Amino acid sequence: MATVPKVEVGTDYKEKYGFFVPEEYVFKAKRGLNPEIVKEISWMKQEPEWMTNMRLRSLEIFRKKPMPKWGADLSVIDFENIFYYLKASDKQSKTWEELPPDIKATYDRLGVPEAERKFLAGVSAQYESEVVYHSLQEDLTKKGVIFTDTDSALRDHPELFKEYFGTVIPPADNKFSALNTAVWSGGSFIYVPKGVRVDIPLQAYFRINAENMGQFERTLIICDEGSFVHYIEGCTAPIYTTDSLHSAVVEIIVKKNARCRYTTIQNWSTNVFNLVTKRAMAYADATMEWVDGNLGSQITMKYPSVYLMEPGAKGDVLSVAFAGKGQHQDAGGKMIHVAPNTTSTITSKSISKGGGRTSYRGHIKIYPGANNCKSFVKCDALLLDDESRSDTYPYNDVDAENVTLGHEATVSKVSDEQLFYLMSRGIPRGEAETMIVNGFIEPFTKELPLEYAVELNRLIQLEMEGSVG
Amino acid sequence: MADFEIKDLRASVEGRQILKGVSLDVSKGEVHAVMGPNGSGKSTLSHTLMGHPGYTVDGGSVLFKGQNVLELEPDERARLGMFLAFQYPVVVPGISMTNFLRTALNSKRGYDGKDKSKQVTPKEFRSMLKDELEVLHMDDSFLPRYINDGFSGGEKKRAEILQMAMLRPEIAILDETDSGLDIDSIKFVADAVNRMRGPELGILIITHYTRILEFIKPDFVHVLVDGKFVLSGGSEVADRLEKTGYSEWGKEETAQPQEVA
Numbered sequence: 001m002a003t004v005p006k007v008e009v010g011t012d013y014k015e016k017y018g019f020f021v022p023e024e025y026v027f028k029a030k031r032g033l034n035p036e037i038v039k040e041i042s043w044m045k046q047e048p049e050w051m052t053n054m055r056l057r058s059l060e061i062f063r064k065k066p067m068p069k070w071g072a073d074l075s076v077i078d079f080e081n082i083f084y085y086l087k088a089s090d091k092q093s094k095t096w097e098e099l100p101p102d103i104k105a106t107y108d109r110l111g112v113p114e115a116e117r118k119f120l121a122g123v124s125a126q127y128e129s130e131v132v133y134h135s136l137q138e139d140l141t142k143k144g145v146i147f148t149d150t151d152s153a154l155r156d157h158p159e160l161f162k163e164y165f166g167t168v169i170p171p172a173d174n175k176f177s178a179l180n181t182a183v184w185s186g187g188s189f190i191y192v193p194k195g196v197r198v199d200i201p202l203q204a205y206f207r208i209n210a211e212n213m214g215q216f217e218r219t220l221i222i223c224d225e226g227s228f229v230h231y232i233e234g235c236t237a238p239i240y241t242t243d244s245l246h247s248a249v250v251e252i253i254v255k256k257n258a259r260c261r262y263t264t265i266q267n268w269s270t271n272v273f274n275l276v277t278k279r280a281m282a283y284a285d286a287t288m289e290w291v292d293g294n295l296g297s298q299i300t301m302k303y304p305s306v307y308l309m310e311p312g313a314k315g316d317v318l319s320v321a322f323a324g325k326g327q328h329q330d331a332g333g334k335m336i337h338v339a340p341n342t343t344s345t346i347t348s349k350s351i352s353k354g355g356g357r358t359s360y361r362g363h364i365k366i367y368p369g370a371n372n373c374k375s376f377v378k379c380d381a382l383l384l385d386d387e388s389r390s391d392t393y394p395y396n397d398v399d400a401e402n403v404t405l406g407h408e409a410t411v412s413k414v415s416d417e418q419l420f421y422l423m424s425r426g427i428p429r430g431e432a433e434t435m436i437v438n439g440f441i442e443p444f445t446k447e448l449p450l451e452y453a454v455e456l457n458r459l460i461q462l463e464m465e466g467s468v469g
Numbered sequence: 470m471a472d473f474e475i476k477d478l479r480a481s482v483e484g485r486q487i488l489k490g491v492s493l494d495v496s497k498g499e500v501h502a503v504m505g506p507n508g509s510g511k512s513t514l515s516h517t518l519m520g521h522p523g524y525t526v527d528g529g530s531v532l533f534k535g536q537n538v539l540e541l542e543p544d545e546r547a548r549l550g551m552f553l554a555f556q557y558p559v560v561v562p563g564i565s566m567t568n569f570l571r572t573a574l575n576s577k578r579g580y581d582g583k584d585k586s587k588q589v590t591p592k593e594f595r596s597m598l599k600d601e602l603e604v605l606h607m608d609d610s611f612l613p614r615y616i617n618d619g620f621s622g623g624e625k626k627r628a629e630i631l632q633m634a635m636l637r638p639e640i641a642i643l644d645e646t647d648s649g650l651d652i653d654s655i656k657f658v659a660d661a662v663n664r665m666r667g668p669e670l671g672i673l674i675i676t677h678y679t680r681i682l683e684f685i686k687p688d689f690v691h692v693l694v695d696g697k698f699v700l701s702g703g704s705e706v707a708d709r710l711e712k713t714g715y716s717e718w719g720k721e722e723t724a725q726p727q728e729v730a
Contacts, residue, residue, distance in 0.1 A: 416522055416523065417559045418559055418560075418561050420519075420520075420521050420522065420543055420559075421555065421558070421559035421561065421616075422561065422569075422573075423542065423543040423544040423547070424519050424520075424543045424544075424546075424547055424552075424553050424555075425544075425547055425569075425573035425576070425577075425632060425636065426544050426547035426548045426573055426576040426577040426636065427544055427572055427573055427576045428544050428576065429542065429544065431572070431576070432544070435561075435564055435568075435569075435572065436561060436564075438563065438564070439561055439562050439563025439564040439615070439616075440562070440563055441563070442562070442563030442564070442615075443563070
């Protein structure tokens with residue numbers, strides 16, 4: 001683990017993560033949501049009729065479904081005061097130089113091209129609702145790997161797209177998956193053919209850069225038999241004063257003997273509502289791994305899930321949540337054991353500070369006949385002060401025989417002994433606390449590529465300093 | 470004037486006074502041993518000197534470099550040049566020893582993330598580590614491990630002395646450093662400490678038993694009983710304790726350790 005450099009909050013933070021460039025849009029929809037806006041989005045994108053109809057159907061479902069009341073308080077979201085579609089650039093760029101200057105400036109400061117040069121196979125950078133920059137190494141293309149934005153995929157790979165889109169998470173799954181299906185734009189589409197292993201992580205950077213703008217990206221990943229891919233999505237959003245809604249849908253299909261890892265680190269600004277549906281289907285002897293880090297946002301509700309559809313399937317969720325002042329991180333995972341001899345683990349680490357609230361919410365379901373399944377859930381919460389809060393809501397439904405189900409939960413505080421020990425070596429209190437927190441989430445950090453691990457430690461440091469006083 | 474002056478130090482734990490007026494002068498170049506039976510206040514002395522939040526200072530002062538260190542935070546005391554080798558080193562999961570040592574060294578040098586010239590260079594760091602690991606008969610494999618996590622008793626104590634060697638304090642307090650150590654480990658630890666002995670370092674060894682004093686010869690020995698020094702002298706005091714234990718102060722405890730297998 002690298003030593004975390006000092007950052008001055010209020011200056012560096014704005015400089016590094018909170019900056020924004022003046023808006024300049026080719027097309028900007030009106031605020032609010034109605035069938036006309038949905039049709040307009042579909043028309044702008046020149047979509048086939050089936051998609052237009054699916055969007056309209058989804059809008060109906062969204063309107064009919066009540067707001068979920070079982071989790072965080074969502075009553076403050078004003079759906080009529082949100083932009084549902086923006087297009088920042090009228091064309092996609094293949095190279096860095098072709099990008100519009102203001103967009104380029106934003107990404108330069110985030111260090112995307114540098115990251116790409118270092119180790120990335122492809123970059124699909126989402127600026128507002130459209131993917132504006134995209135590249136993929138040639139050898140991957142030769143192997144038949146498709147890594148593109150979801151809009152292009154609908155246009156360029158219509159059959160593959162139609163076969164899988166909405167099959168893992170149908171519009172009617174929940175209110176926000178319906179909303180996403182009605183107004184989705186952008187996101188990543190990945191297809192890895194049979195037996196192909198993508199050894200370098202594929203990654204997309206996402207940013208929200210307009211006030212009151214909803215971002216509804218839609219990601220679809222298909223890992224064909226015996227393939228492997230690691231997809232990374234990192235988010236840092238600028239600071240704004242009015243509310244912003246992020247409601248993504250991520251669908252993943254992992255076929256026989258394939259393995260997919262999906263890594264997210266999100267650092268939304270503290271006014272963002274982050275309501276995401278992520279689900280994977282894992283077939284025979286397939287492995288699905290969600291690595292999910294949640295920082296920032298006002299409210300996050302996110303429970304990556306794996307449906308273990310055939311024997312030998314394996315699902316993993318490893319998540320970290322950090323809730324500072326005024327934040328509620330309601331996160332966890334779901335494992336649905338449909339077939340026998342399937343295994344799952346959920347490891348959740350949460351940190352609350354300055355009155356922040358974290359909730360672990362998890363569901364393990366084992367269907368009748370899904371015998372000999374194993375599932376293990378471990379959730380550890382770290383509270384940094386007395387005002388902060390952490391809750392655990394585990395739900396288990398077991399309807400099969402010979403099932404091993406484990407659940408372990410701990411709540412702890414930064415101990416005086418640890419703090420004294422580190423400080424007795426000359427390390428100042430704040431830095432010592434940050435070290436202890438970074439140590440606590442190390443089981444998560446060590447699963448990340450090095451530069452993400454460094455970035456996460458830095459973000460934790462910002463969070464630690466930001467809520468002081 | 471001594472370099473490190475403890476004057477009439479009184480301290481309590483959970484409302485109970487343990488140190489009842491302790492005075493001691495330690496100068497650089499000297500090795501002092503504080504010996505005492507169980508419950509005499511040895512741990513309270515070491516923890517109070519370093520500023521553990523669980524110990525309350527009721528009176529007195531500790532002067533070091535013109536400051537009353539009792540008014541400083543533990544990290545400030547450390548940066549001023551104090552070091553405490555813990556009797557029970559604390560486990561901190563998720564942080565490697567390397568990261569810990571580097572962060573501590575940078576803090577000690579006053580690096581606050583800005584002035585890179587104060588930062589220890591990777592090369593310098595590696596070479597310092599290599600030397601000290603050799604003296605302590607430790608190998609590299611211990612560096613990526615988490616702080617004291619899963620360490621044996623001997624490894625923990627050696628790791629403490631490694632930290633001391635890296636941080637180069639001017640006043641070092643060794644709290645029961647020999648407890649739980651086999652004879653080989655004691656020798657390695659003593660070798661490392663003796664190597665550091667010199668005009669730039671004052672050492673305060675806190676111990677129940679005389680054994681470590683065979684390997685690290687003290688210049689002065691002080692006997693602590695019920696929160697006060699009852700006897701001070703040269704190394705002959707240790708010899709006396711070796712024979713009679715703490716019986717002359719009404720404590721039926723030997724000052725010789727149980728043999729460690």
